[in-house]
Amino acid sequence: MKPIPYEKASPDVKAVFDDIKATRKVADVNNFWKMLANEPVMLEQTWRTVKAVMANGALDAKLKELIYVAVSVTNNCEYCMASHTAAARAKGATDAELNELYAVVGLANMTNRLANAYKPEVDAAFREHG
Amino acid sequence: MKPIPYEKASPDVKAVFDDIKATRKVADVNNFWKMLANEPVMLEQTWRTVKAVMANGALDAKLKELIYVAVSVTNNCEYCMASHTAAARAKGATDAELNELYAVVGLANMTNRLANAYKPEVDAAFREHG
Amino acid sequence: MKPIPYEKASPDVKAVFDDIKATRKVADVNNFWKMLANEPVMLEQTWRTVKAVMANGALDAKLKELIYVAVSVTNNCEYCMASHTAAARAKGATDAELNELYAVVGLANMTNRLANAYKPEVDAAFREHG
Amino acid sequence: MKPIPYEKASPDVKAVFDDIKATRKVADVNNFWKMLANEPVMLEQTWRTVKAVMANGALDAKLKELIYVAVSVTNNCEYCMASHTAAARAKGATDAELNELYAVVGLANMTNRLANAYKPEVDAAFREHG
Amino acid sequence: MKPIPYEKASPDVKAVFDDIKATRKVADVNNFWKMLANEPVMLEQTWRTVKAVMANGALDAKLKELIYVAVSVTNNCEYCMASHTAAARAKGATDAELNELYAVVGLANMTNRLANAYKPEVDAAFREHG
Amino acid sequence: MKPIPYEKASPDVKAVFDDIKATRKVADVNNFWKMLANEPVMLEQTWRTVKAVMANGALDAKLKELIYVAVSVTNNCEYCMASHTAAARAKGATDAELNELYAVVGLANMTNRLANAYKPEVDAAFREHG
Numbered sequence: 001m002k003p004i005p006y007e008k009a010s011p012d013v014k015a016v017f018d019d020i021k022a023t024r025k026v027a028d029v030n031n032f033w034k035m036l037a038n039e040p041v042m043l044e045q046t047w048r049t050v051k052a053v054m055a056n057g058a059l060d061a062k063l064k065e066l067i068y069v070a071v072s073v074t075n076n077c078e079y080c081m082a083s084h085t086a087a088a089r090a091k092g093a094t095d096a097e098l099n100e101l102y103a104v105v106g107l108a109n110m111t112n113r114l115a116n117a118y119k120p121e122v123d124a125a126f127r128e129h130g
Numbered sequence: 131m132k133p134i135p136y137e138k139a140s141p142d143v144k145a146v147f148d149d150i151k152a153t154r155k156v157a158d159v160n161n162f163w164k165m166l167a168n169e170p171v172m173l174e175q176t177w178r179t180v181k182a183v184m185a186n187g188a189l190d191a192k193l194k195e196l197i198y199v200a201v202s203v204t205n206n207c208e209y210c211m212a213s214h215t216a217a218a219r220a221k222g223a224t225d226a227e228l229n230e231l232y233a234v235v236g237l238a239n240m241t242n243r244l245a246n247a248y249k250p251e252v253d254a255a256f257r258e259h260g
Numbered sequence: 261m262k263p264i265p266y267e268k269a270s271p272d273v274k275a276v277f278d279d280i281k282a283t284r285k286v287a288d289v290n291n292f293w294k295m296l297a298n299e300p301v302m303l304e305q306t307w308r309t310v311k312a313v314m315a316n317g318a319l320d321a322k323l324k325e326l327i328y329v330a331v332s333v334t335n336n337c338e339y340c341m342a343s344h345t346a347a348a349r350a351k352g353a354t355d356a357e358l359n360e361l362y363a364v365v366g367l368a369n370m371t372n373r374l375a376n377a378y379k380p381e382v383d384a385a386f387r388e389h390g
Numbered sequence: 391m392k393p394i395p396y397e398k399a400s401p402d403v404k405a406v407f408d409d410i411k412a413t414r415k416v417a418d419v420n421n422f423w424k425m426l427a428n429e430p431v432m433l434e435q436t437w438r439t440v441k442a443v444m445a446n447g448a449l450d451a452k453l454k455e456l457i458y459v460a461v462s463v464t465n466n467c468e469y470c471m472a473s474h475t476a477a478a479r480a481k482g483a484t485d486a487e488l489n490e491l492y493a494v495v496g497l498a499n500m501t502n503r504l505a506n507a508y509k510p511e512v513d514a515a516f517r518e519h520g
Numbered sequence: 521m522k523p524i525p526y527e528k529a530s531p532d533v534k535a536v537f538d539d540i541k542a543t544r545k546v547a548d549v550n551n552f553w554k555m556l557a558n559e560p561v562m563l564e565q566t567w568r569t570v571k572a573v574m575a576n577g578a579l580d581a582k583l584k585e586l587i588y589v590a591v592s593v594t595n596n597c598e599y600c601m602a603s604h605t606a607a608a609r610a611k612g613a614t615d616a617e618l619n620e621l622y623a624v625v626g627l628a629n630m631t632n633r634l635a636n637a638y639k640p641e642v643d644a645a646f647r648e649h650g
Numbered sequence: 651m652k653p654i655p656y657e658k659a660s661p662d663v664k665a666v667f668d669d670i671k672a673t674r675k676v677a678d679v680n681n682f683w684k685m686l687a688n689e690p691v692m693l694e695q696t697w698r699t700v701k702a703v704m705a706n707g708a709l710d711a712k713l714k715e716l717i718y719v720a721v722s723v724t725n726n727c728e729y730c731m732a733s734h735t736a737a738a739r740a741k742g743a744t745d746a747e748l749n750e751l752y753a754v755v756g757l758a759n760m761t762n763r764l765a766n767a768y769k770p771e772v773d774a775a776f777r778e779h780g
Contacts, residue, residue: 001248001355030255032241035248039359042366045439046241052431053233058226063193064234070197071238074204076336076636076726079245080238082256095651096188099689102637103183104194106692108201108210110630111162111176115209116596117622118131118168120161126212131615169619171702172626179695206376206466206596225391229429232377236432240370246336247362261508261745290515292501295508299749301572302756306501309565313493318486323453324494330457331498334464336726339505340498342516356448363443364454368461368470371422371436375469378391378425385420386472466596466766485521489559492767496562500760506726507752521768550775552761555768566761573753578746583713584754590717591758594724599765600758602776616708623703624714628721628730631682631696635729638651638688640681646732 003034013037016047023051030083062091069098070105133164143167146177153181160213192221199228200235263294273297276307283311290343322351329358330365393424403427406437413441420473452481459488460495523554533557536567543571550603582611589618590625653684663687666697673701680733712741719748720755 006017006028017037020029036043054064065088072080085098136147136158147167150159166173184194195218202210215228266277266288277297280289296303314324325348332340345358396407396418407427410419426433444454455478462470475488526537526548537557540549556563574584585608592600605618656667656678667687670679686693704714715738722730735748 001359003250030253031250032245032248035250036244038248038355039363041442042244042359042363042439045435045442046244046366049237049432049435049439050241052435053230053237057230058224059196059230059234063196064230066189066193067197067200067231067234068238070200071204071235072242073633073637074201075239075242077242077245078639079250079252080242081637082252084238086256094188095688099651099692100183100187100189100194101197102634103689103692104189104197105201105637106630106634106696107179107183108198108214109205109633110626111180112202112205112207112210113593113596113629114166114172114176114622114626115162115207117593117601117625118162118165119598120133120165120209122209122212123160125160126216131619168615169623172619172623172699175695175699175702176626179692179699182691182695203373203377206373208379211377225428229391229432232374233429233432235377236370236374236436239373240366243333243336243369244362244366247333247341247365249338261749263510290513291510292505292508295510296504298508298745299753302504302569302749302753305565305569305572306504306756309497309562309569310501312561312565313490313497317490318484319456319490319494323456324490326449326453327457327460327491327494328498330460331464331495332502334461335499335502337502337505339510339512340502342512344498346516354448360443360447360449360454361457364449364457365461367439367443368458368474369465371440372462372465372467372470374426374432374436375422375467378422378428380393380421380425380469382469382472383420386476463763463767466763468769471767485558489521489562492764493559493562495767496566496760496764499763500756503723503759504752504756507723507731507755509728523770550773551770552765552768555770556764558768562764566764569757570761573750573757577750578744579716579750579754583716584750586709586713587717587720587751587754588758590720591724591755592762594721595759595762597762597765599770599772600762602772604758606776614708620703620707620709620714621717624709624717625721627699627703628718628734629725631700632722632725632727632730634686634692634696635682635727638682638685640653640685640729642729642732643680645680646736 001035001038003031004037005034009037010040012040013043016040016043019051020047032079032083062088062093065091066093066097066101070101073102073105074109131165131168133161134167135164139167140170142170143173146170146173149181150177162209162213192218192223195221196223196227196231200231203232203235204239261295261298263291264297265294269297270300272300273303276300276304279311280307292339292343322348322353325351326353326357326361330361333362333365334369391425391428393421394427395424399427400430402430403433406430406433409441410437422469422473452478452483455481456483456487456491460491463492463495464499521555521558523551524557525554529557530560532560533563536560536563539571540567552599552603582608582613585611586613586617586621590621593622593625594629651685651688653681654687655684659687660690662690663693666690666693669701670697682729682733712738712743715741716743716747716751720751723752723755724759 009017017029020033036046054061065084068084069088072084139147147159150163166176184191195214198214199218202214269277277289280293296306315321325344328344329348332344399407407419410423426436445451455474458474459478462474529537537549540553556566585604588604589608592604659667667679670683686696705711715734718734719738722734
């Protein structure tokens with residue numbers, strides 16, 4: 001597939017691009033959205049979900065970007081790491097925070113496999129907090 | 131493998147268990163550590179790393195537990211979700227925060243695959259924040 | 261490891277290469293097979309399985325290629341996405357079909373993690389269809 | 391988290407539940423939606439995306455369910471396998487089709503790792519179909 | 521799907537079951553093969569590949585079982601961990617070996633993510649050993 | 651993040667680098683450690699764990715490197731495959747051993763998904779070896 005720039009986009013896609021640009025106060029959408037424009041239904045749903053989920057809420061927007069990076073590092077999605085690290089930094093994340101994030105992600109991936117291997121019974125105290 | 135309770139543990143293992151109990155101010159270690167005690171070298175290294183990495187730092191301890199949960203949900207590690215959700219709650223995480231966390235984790239796993247599929251070129255603006 | 265071209269291949273490997281070329285009506289095998297030729301036993305087993313599994317059956321061959329792409333996108337295997345997208349197209353897959361495929365793959369990866377996180381009990385109605 | 395049944399749901403959640411029931415012509419929503427109701431924003435976004443993406447399109451709805459199953463098997467999401475296998479069967483999928491699907495998913499997961507290990511160069515012929 | 525016991529199996533499936541029993545000198549095949557018998561083509565291909573790949577070779581059979589366990593722990597496949605841990609033990613693997621294996625698997629999963637996050641350039645010295 | 655060379659490293663980082671160089675009898679540390687030096691606490695913990703876990707024990711060091719490669723191939727970590735394949739070769743691993751390793755890793759990833767799909771009941775005989 002090829003990226004679809006604004007000027008070649010259908011009216012439906014242009015409407016999503018316009019909303020991304022207005023919401024984020026940017027001059028152009030990034031390449032992810034130009035690629036996803038190949039499937040306008042999914043472009044609209046994905047943007048709608050990003051807009052609703054990634055805004056400040058019980059968790060603030062910077063923290064949500066850090067969680068996004070944690071998932072992307074676990075899955076080794078290079079584009080996603082690049083874009084959400086940039087987004088986290090734009091919301092104030094520092095080198096020190098990112099470095100600690102990477103340490104936690106590495107550690108969790110290790111203990112996840114140790115738990116897979118040893119299969120400890122879930123402690124009674126954890127069950128009530130499920 | 132079988133869990134190794136405190137009273138059957140070797141002096142090396144007991145020393146780690148004692149440090150976990152003193153650090154966390156708990157009466158007993160949870161089942162993960164009793165299972166990992168089958169491999170005392172790894173028990174010591176894992177606890178040492180958890181102690182060093184999960185403490186308050188540039189990121190606070192509650193946030194680190196939330197990141198741990200995000201990785202564990204991505205990897206579907208049931209024990210880890212149970213134990214680190216409990217730890218996050220003990221550090222103040224609310225239902226509202228956990229629910230938003232799950233939404234971000236779900237969304238990130240979706241866009242990770244959309245990026246895999248469409249392989250957008252990494253935008254120039256992201257590269258400088260790597 | 262280095263790719264093993266036809267002219268440098270052992271008789272065993274040549275026999276597999278010949279069968280791939282005859283079955284697919286192609287002048288040369290692709291790079292995956294030339295690399296796998298480093299392990300002739302696995303080359304033979306893998307080709308044998310591909311030949312038996314990917315042919316038309318209850319599911320037609322184009323659909324099987326689309327499923328292959330879905331798995332490869334989930335796992336982020338770049339070579340596999342390239343080769344099986346090409347195979348799907350050769351069997352008639354269109355841009356519209358691939359774009360919808362990517363949307364389903366993204367969505368499934370999201371709801372897989374939401375199910376991991378919330379652990380809904382399997383509905384009674386689903387159990388009888390297992 | 392606990393499932394939220396219809397009678398205890400907020401008006402926003404009820405509206406989504408009503409749309410699921412009307413769209414699918416079912417008496418009640420399944421447990422996944424009752425759990426996701428803990429996060430009404432994500433419930434709405436997820437349902438909206440499922441409704442838009444999983445309908446008949448360039449790919450028919452049965453095939454989309456099979457792709458969903460392929461991803462869920464790769465990720466080992468037990469609830470998702472159960473629910474989307476049931477959905478695929480409701481749309482006409484047979485035992486023979488599901489068995490062939492599993493074979494393709496297994497095979498793709500194998501060759502994905504063989505490609506990871508041997509890293510064949512992407513053939514020129516594949517690049518033009520990206 | 522339901523397991524297919526020997527007495528209800530088709531002649532093709534019986535032939536595979538007989539070969540498994542003769543090769544492994546066991547009275548009955550395990551449940552994995554009885555389930556896979558729902559798809560006789562894949563049953564035959566999988567058994568053929570297991571027989572060819574898991575035998576003593578440059579790596580001995582016990583070590584191959586340990587590698588199988590390492591992959592299964594990484595992927596959290598409970599049945600596979602159970603069956604290949606049993607197979608490794610039957611070939612002489614000890615508790616001490618399994619415990620060290622789990623430690624290596626955990627550690628590798630951690631450093632895999634640290635490498636994903638930090639993306640170090642591949643050292644020149646590694647390239648010549650690829 | 652940028653790699654931190656020895657001459658720009660803090661005393662804490664230099665101490666870890668010195669221990670790596672002395673333990674491995676190498677003139678410089680590889681790029682992984684220079685990147686991880688951005689987070690000195692995790693650098694120290696990771697090196698300490700690598701040193702303790704990867705040494706000869708019940709499993710010899712070469713075998714541990716092969717297991718590391720198996721995990722890295724499953725997770726598709728390119729840097730890790732490169733570095734641990736080099737380490738395995740330095741400890742005596744041959745092409746024949748690596749090729750067989752890749753075959754086992756591929757096969758295990760296939761049967762892991764077949765087991766996910768068919769969910770065979772764990773055989774009684776396996777349970778006692780858990």
